[in-house]
Amino acid sequence: MSSVAPFRRIAVIGLGLLGGSVARAAQAHAIAVTGYDADPEVRARARAIALADAIADSAVEAVSGADLVVLCVPVGAMGTAARAMAPGLAPGVLISDVGSSKAGVAAALAEALPGHRVIPAHPVAGTEQSGPDAGFAALFRNRWCILTPPADADPADLARLAALWEAFGARVEVMDAEHHDLVLAVTSHLPHLIAYCIVGTASDLERVTQSEVIKYSAGGFRDFTRIAASDPTMWRDVFLTNRDAVLDMLGRFNRDLADLETAIRAGDGTELFDHFTRTRAIRRSIIEMGQDDARPDFGRSDHNGKS
């Protein structure tokens, strides 16, 4: 844990899984944190579980006196959220966010907050759960946080923001927003689209019942439903704001899938075996990088496997 807090007071706008986790992490580092959410029920719940030092009843009140504002709303709501809080912003305040697409967010914030210091960010972390109760301080530990500063960003601001995420346990990378969007299109957005798709396909068959799909889900389908249980609003906005990169990656995926289909149709076992062997190496690298663990996954509710 860092002993130096790079900010004195953080305002967190949007108190879902990510906003709640930012608030919890800030509290764990003894940084004053004020929260706000546009939904009164979420504010009430956030107060009940003491998600922040204070929960404000307006965005303007929440950002008052903050030297950092972190927008944790769906990426399609960034512009609206920024305009709502703008009158309360202190001079010199740094504005950041946690959105999963970055070029669209950068444009929306630049338009909504002219003259303000803005450095968009994306902690590549999450679970399939949503809402203020889902947040926890350790969410960012050992995960990457990508900062996408505009060309004219103040290096001191960038350093302070990086220090905050490092204090939260994240490893920080800096890249431009367009490259971020391309990388995340393949590592996150396309996987989610495909998972959402197959879960829909499976639930809409005539000769296989939905109860059979659920019953026999342990054969692989189960893992897709976890991803496809993610927040619908967040993901709708990701696909709408990162459309071009997602469509680019989807086009490549479609071509590769057509090749595998051709191999199956032709009974080409060599082609299939070669493809399936190649993909094993990637898995090994991910485990070596500490982004997942090697323990086998066989339905973790049982607590009955080898340890």
Place this chain on the structure above:
Amino acid sequence: MSSVAPFRRIAVIGLGLLGGSVARAAQAHAIAVTGYDADPEVRARARAIALADAIADSAVEAVSGADLVVLCVPVGAMGTAARAMAPGLAPGVLISDVGSSKAGVAAALAEALPGHRVIPAHPVAGTEQSGPDAGFAALFRNRWCILTPPADADPADLARLAALWEAFGARVEVMDAEHHDLVLAVTSHLPHLIAYCIVGTASDLERVTQSEVIKYSAGGFRDFTRIAASDPTMWRDVFLTNRDAVLDMLGRFNRDLADLETAIRAGDGTELFDHFTRTRAIRRSIIEMGQDDARPDFGRSDHNGKS
């Protein structure tokens, strides 16, 4: 645990994850078990870890005196394995297997073992690991085991085989081989094909490096690599033997994915939101059925989340 062993001596042919787990489960129920694998290195390893009461050096020797033989080889190798052991089979022995596709296996075994009692089976359980060390007795606990008896199967044989799987902790279902293959095409085979495909797509890009894909895999891609690390030989054979059902399901998936692509291209947020909301309900049902648990998955090597 069952106190009555429905078989006195089981022969397990093929000592990978599934064969090893059958052997371990039989041992745990004090049923004598002899193992055999065509690979001498696997036999040596199986002996070293005492995977069975005895490891035979030939299939004929392994099945000698057994009242149940369980074939645990890739589905494409069933016919060959069956012919190799045929001379050693005792009169009245029951033959079964654990293959992931059933119509092709039923045909191969009927051809290789004319006049023998055969009831194919498929325990819907597994991990992404392979080899004799991967096996463990609890693999089948709380999982489904599907039996696909031919029309002329002896009801007493079916009852004994069901009792064995129930003793191993599985819940048994009976269905015909063709329906099995259709159900598994959607719950297991198509998910594996898609996971193998996207992992290949992601490892073959120009503007995104493989190290970036690995680095930022926690955003969703990671979960696909787990499935795509499964045994290449086993999966090659599944796609070759269950070709028609897999191609049927793949066709439906392709049409649904094209619809989502159209919605993204058109900026149709309502369509996306509706689809993503519908898929959440399936996830809830799977958790209620005990086929996965509700704990969030955020990279399990960290041991640092809320508990």
